[in-house]
Amino acid sequence: MNDERFERDLKALLRDVAGREAPSSLHARVAAMLAQPPVARRPWLGRPLQLSLVAVAVVAILAAAVFVSQRPQVGPPPAGSPEPTSTIEASPSPTTEASTALPSASVVVPSPNSTTSTSTPLPTGISGMGWTGLSWSDGVALPSTDTSRLVINDILRWGSGYVGAGFKVTHDPVADTDTGIAPAFLTSHNGRNWTISQIGPPRQVEDTLDVRLAMAGHALVAIERDSLRLGGAPLLWQSDDGLAWTPIDSPTWRAAWEAGGHRALLGAVASGPEGIVAIGGLHADWGDPESLPVIVHSVDGVTWERIAVSSAFADAYLYDVATSAGGFVIVGRTGQPDPPAGTGAGRPAAWVSTDGRTWVKANVPGDSGPRETLADGSSGLGPRLSQVVAGADGLFALGLRAGATGTYCCDPTSGWASADGRTWTFVGDLGGKLPYVDALAGDGSHMVLFGHTSGKDVAVLGWSSTDGVTWTRLAFSGSTAIPGRWNSADESGPYVLAHEDPVHVVPAGLVVAGLPSAGQGELLWFATATAP
């Protein structure tokens, strides 16, 4: 079937259905509406319901006041830091039974006030001890109300506990629209019970906030990855204890993201013993004609250096970065941008560095898939490497091939593995077993891969590996709510792990933040890993 013909007909149909302009009668109706003063309630909202809402609001305010008054002090926030919020522990979802906490043997209550807490070294893992199963517990609700919800983007092992970062969204239930978003920081001693340590100042509601965590020596750094921000670098925060966070005004960080009059955008962050590496760049999707990879390095999270990219990064597009025992690995692709409605025309690529500053291009072969014929008659190699994770015995990178929609999504994926990041091996197309890959995660010890089958009633499947070459299908047990079957047609049913939900590998297993179904509040799900 001719792609161009299908797309042409689809666009023509949509134009036929939609027309071009709103009718004059609609303009007239809006103009008449504006002649009346705005009424801050819905016309159908009856008085009893209004009173109920007012009563609920009053109760909520009083409850919040009680929370604030009872908030245990975790140390005074630094001057000028954003307003701290009440401490709220995640509670079991009212719709599910209480779940089993992660084994206490693997997590120890941190001493957050300790100023001598050392950064956790990268887990070394145990070679050959791959996981064979996951025992899921029921989800635990993050603090959520009709008017606000909390989302966790990133979790970092810190000392003997965990630090989480994400955002808090305030919601107007009447207009059914979000009204505010603010970065949020949390701590947990066991990965299960979380305490909000700080809520940052609100951002614009339409900003797609994504907060990433990194370690810089003895300190923590948080980076707000804001996909809409035009006027400045990603925002930086720093914390010595995971409890009190201070915005950092770093001129070197700001300068690093200014690229020849353009504003480069952050793509991914990784941290290790040699510091923090953040990658990003301009991208053809933004209307820029050329690639412009950006690599930024810091030892302390305050002073940053934009690394001058060598010819090894010619025509490069960077998508992810990870740390391994050998240092840092960046993955992406080289080659021309993908045509808007075509398949990938670049080739997979990776770069390695032992210190985050000096980079060498790795040897990455192409895949075994069909080759696209480019407009100039040459042959493209297709997939890009979009994600990379590290296990105890090697690295694994996920390749995505652009599909008919022109986006890297939902089409057969392929994998590459490497023991050292310098030489990669194509390990095969995953499409035969796993048409749709949803999540890839690793902690330097174990790597997990989740995806779902094709069809409308899909099943979520998982694999585990320590070297990226040998993958073991994970047997699921415990709660049946996750990973449940998900109806892709109407998006009904639980779809945790089927929607790019954040998956975090911890020593005992996994922590997954996800939605039990569309429109519900975010839950945290736990899986205890079993080994042979």
Add this chain to the structure above:
Amino acid sequence: MNELGGVPVVSGVTGTVTPLEDGLLERLRAGLATPGSDRADAFASLIDRSLDRSFRLASVILGSRDEAEDAVADASLRAWQHVASLHDPGRFDAWFTRIVVNVCRDRLHDRARRPNVLAVDPPAPGDDFGASIERAALHQALATLTAEHRAVVALHYLEGLTTEQIAAQLGLRDGTVKSRLHYGVRELRAAYEAAARASEGAVR
């Protein structure tokens, strides 16, 4: 390590809505903050830029231009009632788009018991018989998609927004938009290809 989807797209740069100029932005921000005619004027300026696109989007979601007009009018009223909560006029487009989609979704739910079939347009001039059959099949398949899938398909193929721009407009994760686009197009394509095969068979 989580998939960050590559580096994101700046909303509004390549879409059909022209970004507000700084000076205009400031005037509108001041206007929205001032109850009365200033606020109404600022709101009128903003919504005037969005009506055409919102109408097209609602038409695709609802499959009816008449109902789309009602839906966008309802959405305009809802937006006007809550405009005081919008502090940054630069965000109006995404804010209003979400309201339009929500209103359309509510309307689809209300009529869930009724048939939801779009009218089939007559073949466009120049179309051959086979193409019109395929177009009709496409049309019918579009009517079977959910409101959420139709919204994503319309914003991508009609308005030319990237998945990341759509994610920002609708407040969704990029992966969710990609997934909806993928499944939506897959359904449309299956219907289209089936009609094409049937058409070829009929010609033979």
